[in-house]
Amino acid sequence: MKRNLIIGLLALSLNVAFAQEQQQADTSWKKIYRSTPEKTHALVNTKLEASFDIPNAQLKGNAWLTLKPYFYPSNTLVLDAKGMEIKEVAIQKGTARTKLKYEYDGLLLKVTLDKTYKGGEAYTVYINYVAKPNDFKTEGSVAITDAKGLYFINPKGEEKDKPTQFWTQGETEATSVWCPTIDKTNQKTTQDFYLTVPAKWVTLSNGKLMSQKPNSNGTRTDYWKMDQPNSPYLFFMGAGDFAMVKESWRGKEVSYYVDKEYASVAKKIFGNTPEMMTYFSKITGVDYPWVKYAQMVGRDYVSGAMENTTATLHQESAQQDARELVDGNRWEGTIAHELFHHWFGDYVTSESWSNLTLNESFADYSEYLWDEYKFSKDKADATHYSAMQGYLGSGSESKHLVRYYYRDKEDMFDAVSYSKGGRILHMLRNYVGDSAFFKSINLYLTTNKYKSAEAHQLRIAFEEITGRDLNWFFNQWYFGAGHPVLDITYSYDESGKKVNVIVKQTQKDKLFQLPVAIDIYNGSNKTREQVWVKNAVDTFSFAVSSKPDLVNFDGDKVLLAVKKENKTLDEYIHQYKYAGLYLDRREAIDFISKKQDDAKAVAFMKEAINDKYSGLRNFAIGKLDAKKTAIVDVTETSLEAIAKKDPSRIVRSAAVTFLGNLKKPAYKTLFTSLVNDSSYTLSAAALTALEKLDPPAALTEAKRLSKQPMKGNLLEAVANTLIKSGDENSFDEITKAYSSMGLSQAKFNLTATYANMLGTIKNTEKVKRGIDEMVKFRDAIPEQYGLGPVFENFLKTIIGKKETLKKAGEDVNALQEQIDYIKSKMK
Template identity: 30%
Template sequence: MRSDGLRLDHRPFALPGTRAQYGPDRSVDVLHVDLELHPDLQRRRLDGICTTRVEAIAGTVDAVVLDAVDLQISGVRDEHGAALEFSQREQRLRVAFARPLARGERYEFSVAYAVEQPRRGLYFIAPETAYPERPLQAWTQSQDTDARHWFPCVDYPGERFTFSTTIVVPKGLFAYSNGRLISRLDEGEQSVFRYELEYPLSSYLTSLVVGEFAAHHDRCGEVPVSWYVEPARAEDGERSFGKTAQMMDVFQRRIGVPYPFPLYGQIAVHDFTFGGMENSSATTQTDRTLHDQRAHADFSSDPLVAHELAHQWFGDLLTCRDWSQAWLNESFATFFEAVFREADLGWDEYLYDVLGMVKSYVREDSERYRRPIVCNLYREPIDLFDRHLYEKGGAVLHMLRGELGEEVFWRSINRYVSDNQWQSVETLDLVRAVEHASGRNLRWFTDQWIERGGHPDLSLSYAYDDAQQLLKLRVKQKQAIDAEHPPYRFTLEIGLLAERPAAPARDHGTAPLSGERRLRVQIDEAEHLFALPVSGEPALVRIDPGNFVLKTLALEAPPEVLAAILRADPDPVSRIRAAKALAADGSRVAVEALRAALLEDPFWGVQAEVADALGETRAPWALEALSAATGVPHPKARRAVAAALGNWRSVRAAEALLPLAGEDASYFVMAAALEALGKTRDGRAFELLVRQLQYPSWAQVVACGALRGLAELADERAVSAILDSMVYGRPEPLRRAALGAAGRAAALLERQRTRILDALTAQADDARQFLVQLACIAALEAIGDVRALPVLARLEGGEDPRVRRPAAEAAIKIQEGSRKPVELARLRDDLDALKEENRRLRERIEELARR
């Protein structure tokens, strides 16, 4: 579904039957939780005693209700050892106090329990026939409401308590949890670890990890910084986590509030369900982020590490009051990924990271659904953890930085964090902090960007009027506008230069260039025409330096103007925008400017976007430009060149790709080249693609590229190799790539569709590898065959909330696709054929013109 100015039919976020969600009533305040834990990794069992201290909020409190899923409760006692009555019903544990509590009265009780084969929350990892190299580990993942699967608790982010753990494990294993390691004692064949955290956390931030790990220790000032990895991965751990102390220093200086806990640790575990989890003082990371030296050339763990570290302030020190306010956790952590990138790599990298946020959000907004960032219409909290919550919110914070200005923005962030330490927060707390720090009332800002879905879709043009010495700037909001969807309100900054710089400066930042005049125009209507007085025709017009406004923008300008931007504007996003417009223009001026930028632009991000724009043209001159750029030095730019070459089914494109697909210093360049080679449908591709399935690379990057290439080849011989790579026992990244390839192959190979669909439906219920199951659902959606609906319905009604929404969305899209008239499909086929015929005709005309 495309997003344009004529539609109001974005698919709704709320699925059928969704109800508004609100936080629970609270009769008690949980003050402290102490866990005594005995994990049995072989039996996949946890025995525990959970001691909870509460304080009555309301008067005459005679019981407390805790969340407890599949926990076998053997008894409950008060602090004196007296047995208390309890009952279990509907995944809740009700504990009756010995007597009613008066308001403010405290009470302590202990629950003895066990859990075997927990469904979620606590995960046991062990070697097996299919994966004999797996380590023996146990770890928890409690977000969003899965702590209840491994200890009885008030499993809600607004409830915060101090926390301590005693963990008893076989000697030789290491146990890890939140806070300081107070003691480690060996008692016979067992080791006993005691951890204490004197600062409050929420249940979803609690942690338990057990396994064999090697430790590395660092410091940021007085704060100990550690990370733990499997002993054989020590060097990979240094590559992945080595900048942690630097990040902590950057964040402390930017926020103006010290790191809140007495220490910080990260532990990399096997088969982790997500990238990382910001457990207070003790982050759990996926071991998928550990990488070798060759991968390090164009892969970094820094975004993941920075994200989880930022959560120690935004999520742990300040915790969202309820899940509808989760942007105060996730959007801030996403934004601070970019903040560290700016400090470490420069302003251009920061801006390009923010552009990536915008693109990711816009893709979800146009292809999946539209929703406000703050939203309490959801079935499960996990449904909210999407590109709106992460990337759109991060881009909104970048916009707030531009709206307030550098000094006021950071002063406001400091006030927000300082005023709300160890508290539950909602958006209004941020608004109040900005008001206190700046005097500005930004309630309109949060109403528009946080409480409302969507974004402005702009077209912008300008022309110089020599007679009146005016620059006439027209700005139009193209998105649908009506009483319920008023025009967006924002400030757009314009920069005017009488002389154009000779070349774009790297990492220039937001300051005006020498001789640049800055103007700010207020946008609040569907269309504006501004007449800006100038002393002569500007040599360079800069639109929104810093790309602060969250928007999509079509810049309507002659190719000479666009070429000037591409050659001179220090803002990489402006250059990228100009490059996209030039590629659509295709004039001689455009061709020359794009060729030069592809090879010479000082920032790899611009080179990569130019390559992408050239690929989309599918023009002969673009193919020649890309073929000449396969040796660009930066691997990320080279990767983009390889990917763009996949837009041509030609011998020339294949010849440019074959060397990169065979060997390159970068795994990722090879993977991109292999996929693109498959798209060329070249006769030499099949054998190379099959051979590269065996190429050894970190995270199977090269083999995954080969699988995608085999799918694109539309060769029935490839199906067996794809299906063989899907089976349980293959490396998890390879299985996920194979499932994606299977979905694509089924779309291209009609005769193989039933075979592929049968293979996918047969394994869709297999939940042993969560990310693989999600990839299977995505593949079924890509095929779009109604025969997948029964298995998707089964998954939607299943017990795992992480799977239910993806299955529901896939089913909805398949059903929508099945309702499209056959005539419409035929018309689209005819249109595609006509477009292809026109493209070939244009290529022949261009070839004749060059002669």
């Protein structure tokens, strides 16, 4: 699963605080060891006949579960079956069916079998039931948000512009809300799913579509067969009036299920999938092991994406129109992430939630691997840096990577299992080398295929390939917590012709062993020294002929650590020019940008805004101080050229933003022309810059743009311009665009602007309509995100603006009606 980062760091900070409050209130979980689930019975095959009462959001099911006692004889079977109406339980032998006694408490179905079965002796249990997912209430998490398993979207067709569809979300243990099973990661079963849906719909499930049978009542039954074993949390059913776009990979179907309006761009969004399959097959040494690969975009899915075997589900943020894709495919990393899960997670599965990182760290790291292969090492290193900062900013220093103590299994879906785990794999790859790294993961995959595994099995695979004992690495990073915090001091001893590197570990409670490369530069010449940091203070001395231009600790920039260094401005300039990795250059830009009163720094920034990598050009431009005359004098000409012709629209947008802050009339023609650019981002930046320079001209453009389809940054820029003008005439267009946006970060970003607009709108019916749209969005965001208070503040802000208008003598009765309506919508 790729967690959706909706509401970004705000949600993270709110939920971290909420989780901390919970844990302070109840810490009993710290004494509960989360063992691997015991296998009393083993699933062999799951056959399901499912029909759907869509308006009432129910599934009518007939399930045949073939099982066998795992080792010891047994006459009792316990299944997970949550919130169901159980109608019949029987033993099935051929065509004969004999009813069995059972007990059911709403969560577990305890069945007394017809006899005692020996270990390995197969039998089939039949269950007739009704699944009622909307009636089942349980706690979810920030990543998964609830656990009702089966989701009916707009089931009664009451939402005019939203399709009716359904899809499932099994992770962690929610498949058992719609299909009786043993809902544990260390179970593996084949499947035969028969799904009866409206005839006009298409369906998707695990495995291969074997047949489609029209029925006399306007429905159709699709038979999906999965003859390779996979875990119950990876079961999937999805259906709706989708457009299906097909490709192939080595004779296997590759397909994309999208809303019909996105059919024309589906290949632009997902079209790198076949190449990803080839690349991941090559580096793992295991050809994509499943019979097909499909990807579906589900409405109202808020968990990012989920790697259901052969049938990945994406949230609707994946669907980008052609203008959005001009700025690049923001979903590319998620597509890679979910595909790589089909090796790490689906093919070999974490045997317990404690070992979740075996799934998620590899999927997280696949984003780096794909960027490195397809785009550039700079882009990959930018991905690495972003993920590392996500972990370092999460406040997770006390959490082990493999965690046998946790409050709830849902808590495992965090920055430790994902981002930290991916960074640890990056360090391991650097330590053992590329050849050994990929041979080791091949051994891990082939040894444990179609099975479940724990972290020790990964360690053993690496040890067998490398011949090295890696307990120190796994004990430190997998079965330990935290990260090093390093204070690194460089000095030169003129008399002894030595350079000294002193490394202090300042984190509490634990010392790390760190194999590190230290690079010593004289001009462009580099000498590399390999050292081990092991102690609270380590001093490394190296003989040199003269004072080096630069000593660069962690020359490969792979350490998961917080570093403080005493490098000078000149040394950072040398690092930028000669060390050359993304992080070398980023560190230099970050440090030098704080010295923009220095002539050397000014000259450097002119060079940095022309960096070879677009991400660093964008970063450097964002660091420029437009209030400093020297910076403007040195960079303005370059920035104008960048704004006109840089290959990246994102970088051009940053340049336009800087030029807009200068408020020079000479740029009006440029801004006006770029308002019509195909990139939403560049168009938005140009409109905002024009508004600072010539508000009436910007208002004219905003009114024109409001009549056209628009998203994201452009929608926000248009709304801001209209709000500042006080013009209400474009309310309908802005509200329609706001309403059409899915559950996304972009919509949340726009909400503050939209709330400001509602604060200025005078028409009461428009205010009510706008408040309804905000509240609808608020209520669609699961409570686990902790954003209720944020929306309350938005509503209070609107009330405050209305109260101010009342005091100014505006229409008091109308304003009071608006205030009362807003208050009625507050929680």
